[in-house]
Amino acid sequence: MSPPPSASLVCAPDSDRALTHAGKFDLPGSNASWVRRDAITERVDRAAAAKLVLVRAPAGFGKTTALRQIHEQLQARGVATAWITLDAADNDVSRFLSCLAEAIARLQIGEESQTGRDVDALALLERDGAPFALFLDEFEVLKSSAVLALLREIVSRLPRSGQLVIGSRNLPDLDLGRLRVRGQLMEIDAQVLRFSVEETREFLQARRLPALPHDVLETLHARTEGWVAALLLASMALERHDEPSDFVQRLTGGGGAIAEYLAEDVLGRQPADVREFLLRTSILRQLSPSLCQALQPRVDCARMLARLHASSLFLLPIETDATEPHYRFHSLFATFLRAQLVREHSDEVLRLHLAASAWYESVDRLVPAIDHAIEGGDFPYALTLLSRTAQGFLKEGRMRLLARWFAAIPRGTLHAHPLMQAIAIWAVLFTQGPTEAQVLLADSGLALSEDAVISAHVNAQRPLLLAMQDRYSEANELGREGLARLPTAVPFADTALTNCMAHVTAVLGQTHEAQRLLDSARSSRCGSVFNRMYTESTEGMLDFERGLFRQAMARFRIAVGCTRDSSYRYTGGNAWAGVLYASAMYEADDLPLVERLLNVYAPLACDVGLPDHMIECHAIRSRLLFGRGDVDGASRVLTELETLGHLRKLPRVVASARLERACMLMRQGNAFGARAELDRSDDPAVWDRVARQRLPAHELLDIGIGRLRWEVQFGDAGAAALRIAAELPAALAASRIRRAHKLRVLWAVALWRKNSPQAAADAMGEVLLQGSREGFARLILDEGAAVAGPIHAVLRNLRKNPGPQDPILLEYVQRLHTALGGDALASESDQAATTGTPWQGESMTGKEMRVLNLLAEGYSNGAMAEKLFVAESTVRTHLRSINMKLAAQNRTQAVSIARRHGLIR
Structure with missing residues (x-):
């Protein structure tokens, strides 16, 4: 797999977390004017078997109110519930998972859910026990493919006692069609959420408005089409109109036009001080007295917020641990206010954002401070703030946060800050990939800088860019020149280069040099958790290749846990190490965990375009789908991989997709199709280089093993056995023990097919002995029914052995034997190599x-x-x-x- 890791996903720092998560897990504040939606709650009651309840409608249709009433209904029935109000920051997988873990802990569906326990929170959701429901409001903010993939996994694995209840403006990408067909989806759309005439009457009564004549009420209902937000705004206007019928008659147009008209009408009728306060604080996502005071120094903001909250017109309370109250605007109203602010006071927008930024800076919350500086268009100030924190975020691996900020800052402004340019290149490299980073480096002119700090960053980045583009020989040449310049003025860059060169030299077969460089990286005092992850991952890859499977798995687990807060679960780590850990857990046959890991990390790895990661992720996902009987899905995944290879001009990825497809056809028994696909995948330029290098994705997946597998299964098994016997010593001499294990497995199958059962059992027995010690399984099980006979023979010999038994070996062989179908399959595999007489039994329809x-x-x-x-x-x-x-x-x-x-x- 390519040397540099993709974006590390790290949650907000402790100092920010309380306010970052403020109100996320609390129900929205109640409102006296709520109307009971009994028809909706009854629908949910009748859909107890639904895994997913989707409340979907445009803004202002009362989705949150409906969710709250469903929540109350479920709680009354004794269902455990938890609530998350989502926001855009939840597109960071790490943050989303930390929020999810907190919500699951609040469900209290297991003793392990207590805070601080090192437990896979997602696994708790799979347990079938007491009923529970997890609520996710404002779902439309989720855009991350990784987060959505994770949620699809959660929905698919919910037990019968579990339910996910979602409120969203958009149709979420959660495989709704499949859920709908299976009767596991309950949909509540805008049509259901619209108020009836009677509900409109109840709503106005709750607002303590005089009763409208029936015809006026019907007109109001027709003009607003039962849209709750429009009715709310209309009720505000009606409070100030002496002639309600005239006002209702003047309501025209569709929902959006009505909302704008009513918002302007309501805002226009507010006292001047209220109106100006609303406009000038609309830039804030959360409002507190002290923050608002920074924007409106001449206003008693605490009193104004209390006044607005008491009116129940504009503000929604947010529960926090802070000493002062926090609020937010209804999103629909906030959008209108911001647009109105630009129209009326465009010259003040920058000042307001800068005031907010300065306040956040004063309380040492630099993330929102930078956000407001950027939103206000003061990019130099944003870069000044960034200069205080960017290097720290770089060391922590918060690449996606850095990439988002740098993407919003004009290139011309960035050119005046060479150090920020260098950090931007790191961020782009690990989030968008080497092609984009290469362009950024070329445009920056940093390669010509004489500044020692800038030169140190460039010294590390150039070999990394080449290695990530699958150009290892060039990376090695340039990297060796860079190593000769160490140490430089930037320990982070030095350690990153050392780690990179450790991987490059390992790929080129220089194992001792790779180990020396890893030892050097580990002794570095740069204090970067990002580089620690990089070091452990690379050494884990060496262990994996050498057959030290348990040691490799331990290193990968450490690598994905390299975050600043040990309470985060392994899924809060980084994509590069995450894919390696998924690969190791696949080898250990922990398939449910593998699916969860890939749902989180595979999209991120593909965004960066790491060839080995893309190959490994897609190959494993295809095998998982095939194992579940979703052959079409397995084929689709490989087609996606092939397409990615073409788009990114990576022939190795294209050839690997075709080779894996050939393997799938072999598992289907399609000899002709598999042979044809093997021929399509046989790109000499690709496989000649793979033969010279030691690329992680190809330890068990290359054209040589592919053709051996075909010969063993469909061709001349004797000739294949001789070829394997000739190739095996070279793999052992090069310490490619994992590859040697795979060759022995194929050797055992070939010997079995040529009617040498004892020799086959001996060959397989050696692999099984090592497997029982190291815990690997899939390199055996992936050969399917073909290995059943040799394994059955080994098991039979173990049971007959009168001497002392190795209980670990016996249990391990029995487990593999059972996974392959046991004695019945083994007895059939005894005869699989020969064709018997034509079928004489009852004919098939x-x-x-x-x-x-x-x-x-x-x-x-x-x-x-x-x-x-x-x-x-x-x-x-x-x-x-x-x-x-x-x-x-x-x-x-x-x-x-x-x-x-x-x-x-």
Whole structure:
């Protein structure tokens, strides 16, 4: 995998966290004018089996109110509940996961959910026990593909007792179609949320307005179309109109026009001091007396906020641990106020943002201080603030935060700050990838700088850029020149370069040099958790290659935990180490954990464009989907990988996608298709370089192993065994122990096919002995039914051994044997290499043959039902009939018998 890690995802610092998360877990403040939406809560009651309740409508339709009433209804039924009000910052996976962990702890669905316990919070949601519901309001702010993928995983794994309740303006990307088909989705849309005429009457009564004549009430309802926000604004206006019927008659236009008209009408009728206060504080996302005082020094802001809150017209309270109250505007009204502020006082917008920025700076909250400086357009001031914190954020790995800020600052302004340019290049490198960073470095002119600090950054960045572009030989040459200049004035850059060169030299086969560089990086005093992650990840990759699987897994776990707060779970780490950890856990066969890790980290790794990461992520995701019977999904993932390779001009990625597709076709028993795909993947320029280098994605996935696998399974097993025997010593001599294990597995299968069962058992036994000690599994299990015979033979020998038993080895072999189908599959694999007599039993119907072929290709019952346009129960009926006719005990055995008798390929 490419040497540099992608963005480290780190939560807000402790000093900011209380206010950052203020009110996120609390229900919105109650409002006396709420109308009971019994029809909505009854719908939810009737949809107890739904995994997801989606309340979706444009702004101002009362989604939050509906969510709160659903919340109260569930609590009354004894359902445990937790609430999160989302905001844009939750697109940071680390922050979102920390918020999710806090919400899950509040659910109290397990003893492990207590604060401070090192527990996978997501796993707690999967437990089937007491009923619970997790509420996510303002879901539309989530744009991150990683966060959305994580939520799709959460929904798919919720137990029957769990429910996710979402409020959103938009249609969320959560596989709603699949949930809808399965009856696991309850949708409450704008049409349901609209007030009826009677609810409109109740609403106005709750607002203590005089009763309207029925015809006027109906007109008001028709003009507002039951839109709650419009009715709220109308009620404000009606309080000040002596002739309600005239006002209602003047309401025209669609929802948006009505909202603007009413907002202007209501705002225009406020006292001048209230009106000006509202406009000038509209730039704030949260309002507190002291912050507002910085913007409005001549106003008694504490009194004004209390006055507005008491009126229940504009402000929503936020619960915080702060000593003074905090509020926020309704988002619809805030949007209008900001637009109005620009129209009326455009010359004050900059001053207001700068005042807010200065206040945040005074209380040492530099993140919102920088945000306001940028929003106010004072980029030099923003860079001044950044200069105080950017290097610290760089060392912490907060690359996405830095990248967001630098993207908002004009390049011309940035040119006056060379150090900020250098840090911007780091941020872009680890969030957008080397191509964009290369352009930024070239445009900056920093390579010509004589400043020692700037030169130190460039000295490390140039080899990194080349290595991330899969140009390891060039990176090695330039990196060695850079190492000769160490130490420089920037310890962070020196350590990053040392780590980079450790990986580059490892890829080039210079293992001792790589180890020396890692030792040097580890002894660095730069104090960067980012570089510590980098060091542990790279050494873990070396351990993985050398067969020290448990040691590698420990290093990867340390790497993903390299954050400033040890209370964060492993999923709060960084994408580069996260993908490596996912790969290790896949090898350990912890598939549920692997899916969660990839849902978080795979999109981030692909954003950066690291070739080995992209290959590893997509290959594993494809195998997981295939294992679940989603063959079409598995194929789609590989097509995505191939397309990414073409788009980014990475031939190695394209060839790897095709090679993995060939492996999938082999698992389906499609010899012809697999051979054709192997030929398509055989790009000499790619595989010649892979043979010379030691790239992590290709320890077990290269054209040589691909062709050996095909020969072992479909071709001349004897010739394949001889080739493996000749190749194995070279792998062992180079300490590529993991690759040697894979070769031995294929060797055992080849020997089994050529009717040498004892030799096959001996070859497999050596791999299994190491596997029981180190804990790897998938490099064996991924070969599927082909390894069942040798494993069965090893297990039989162990059971017959009269001497002392190794209980760990016995349990390990039994576990693999069971995972592959046990004795029934093993007995079939004894005859898998030969074709028996034509089928003499009861003939298959046409539908049964279609089911049998789909079964052989790896499809699940549900996927077969979709392809055949029948119910899943019909598929099960066909499968029972097939098993009876073939005298098979399970699906795998049915496929094996059918192939042996020539019923399927």
